[in-house]
Amino acid sequence: MNNNIRNLITYRRSFVLSCLAVLVFYSCVPTKVVREEDNSVPDLYNALATDTTNVAKVNWKNFFSDENLVTLIDSALVSNQELNIMLQQIDISKNEIRARKGEYLPFVSAYAGAETEKVGEFTRNGAVEQNLNIREDEAFPDPLSNFSLGLSASWELDIWKKLRNSKKAAVFEYLSSVEGKNFMVTNLVSEIAETYYELLALDNQLAIIEQNLELQKNALAMVKLQKQAARATELGVQRFEAEVLKNRSNKYQIQQQIVETENKINFLLGRYPQSIKRDSDNFIERKIDTVYAGIPSQLLENRPDIRQAEFELAAAKLDTKVAKAGFYPSLGIKAGVGLEAFNLKHLPSTPESLAYSLVGDVVGPLLNRNAIKANYQNANDRQLQAVYEFEKTILGAYVEVANELSNIRNLKNSYDLKRDQVEALTTSIDLSTRLFRSARADYMEVLLTQREALDAKIEIVETKKNQLLANVHIYRALGGGWN
The missing domain is CATH 2.20.200.10 (Outer membrane efflux proteins (OEP))
Structure with a gap:
């Protein structure tokens, strides 16, 4: 009986000492509270009334109506080297999950x-x-x-869940890499569409310059005849010749831009330079579809970069728990x-x-825990960085959408005015030419009218291109293009 009592006392002492040791370990563990993230967004964009209809839900094949553009994007999603590199990164993240899962077995x-x-x-x-x-x-x-x-x-x-939390952090890193790939797809789709529309605009600008060159050559011939009839001077001839040479020079510049733009598309498609199939006709008359932006809270669901930042934050929180478990036995x-x-x-x-x-x-660590403390402090700092990164991504997404919605409205108003300007200047070209023939206008009026008409036509092409680009940008800003 005495032996049993002694054993019981010894067991109790051991138990108490073990509990005291655990309490000592717990009491020596530093604690740092990192504030929670703020994922709130305004209810509306720029105080505009809107519903939940959102163009981001539309598949990119349905968003873009140009078959040539759809074919280019389809090819890029298969052959783009940067995207394929990202796919390998996803596979690496998946293997990391397997490695960390094995650590607690x-x-x-x-x-x-x-x-x-x-x-x-x-x-x-x-x-x-x-x-x-x-x-x-x-x-x-x-x-x-x-x-x-x-x-x-x-x-x-794994009594402190250090290894299991490490594995869960690897899972969130994997999910983050998947969202990173989705964000890359969104940007790739957007970049190809932007470059394609720039190429169409350059084709139209080249056509406008060629048309204007014909007008200027006819005007030059007319001035030369006027000079022979002593109704114009050599100054007028030289001014018209200079204008023709200027536009011929601009023509070569645009041709070079076309080559570079085609090669940019080919690079995005992962292939060597070749001609890009496209339909540049009726560019000015292209219809600009109405964009439905939905409500700001949908950005949290649709934007891959926001979800990527969210998964990175979740992984950072678990990494902090893993670092804290380093203090425990x-x-x-x-x-x-x-x-x-x-x-x-x-x-x-x-x-x-x-x-x-x-x-x-x-x-368990007892003395000289500086390395563990530093690792824990770094984990907390990285978690706070992830909080700021998450909030910055949400704020940036909202501002981007708000800017593009405003841009779309202003571009529409600008386009309407430029269209009227082009119509007026196109009519004035014929009027100035007839007046010049009848000696009721001098050559400078003809020259300036042609120059202003050319500039206005180039500007309206630019405005149409910017309208198309704005629709692409809002589609990307809302989170479309990856699904």
Whole structure:
């Protein structure tokens, strides 16, 4: 009875000491509170009444009506090198999950070994071995060999969820890489569409310059005839010739821009330079579709970069927990079972050659925990960085959408005015030419009218291009293009 009481007292003391040790570990662990993220957004864009109809939900193949553009985007999503590099990064993240998952499962290894050892006769071990018999009439072998074969296992018990949180953080990193890929797809679709519309605009500007060159050549011929009839001077001829040369120079500049724009599309498609199939006719008359922006809260669901930042924040929170668990003691178990003998013929003999072991240990940091503290502080700082990055991404997305909605409205008003301007100047070209023939206007009026008409036509092409680009930008800003 006394022995039982002693054992009970000893057990209680051990239990109390263990609890005190755990409390000491807990009390020495620093704690830093990082503020929660703010994912609130305004109810509306620029105080405009709107509903939940959102163009971001539209598949890009349905958003773009130009078949040539759809074909280009389809090809880019297969062959673009940067996108394929990102896909490999996703695979790397997936493998990281598998690696971290294995860390909190037992490690089992098989081993086999052979060794030979000769000790000096005048050493303690040598003196003992010289007078030792293994069995009757069987002396201790010299040199001594040892052969072993068996299994060993080790397992860290994840009592603080350090390993499981590390695995969950890897999962969030993987999801973040997937959203990063989606964001890259959105930008790739947008960039190809932008470049394609720039190419159409350049084609139209080139056509306008060629048409204007014909008008200027006719005007130059007319001025030369007027000079022969003494109704114009050499000054007028030289001014018209200079204007023709200027526009011919601009023509070559636009041709170079067309080559570079085509090559940019080819680069995005992962192929060497070649002609881009396109339909540049009726560019000015292209219909600009109405864009439905929905409500700002839908950005949290539709924008891949916002979701990417959200997953990065979730991973950072778990990394902080992992870093904090570094202050706590770890519990490990090691075990082994196998056969061991000094001679191969004895190896199968059991239980004589049977060897096994079982070890459990608890290890925890006690002194000089500077590295652990620094790692924990860094994890907290990275978590706070992720909070700011998440909030910055939401704010940037909202501002981007608000700017593009305003841009669309202003471009529409600008286009309507420029269209009227082009119509007026186109009519004035014919009027100025007829007046010049009848000597009721001088050559400068004809020259300036043609120049202003050319500039206005170039500007309206630019405005139409900007309208198309604005629709692409709002589609991207709302989170469309990846689904």
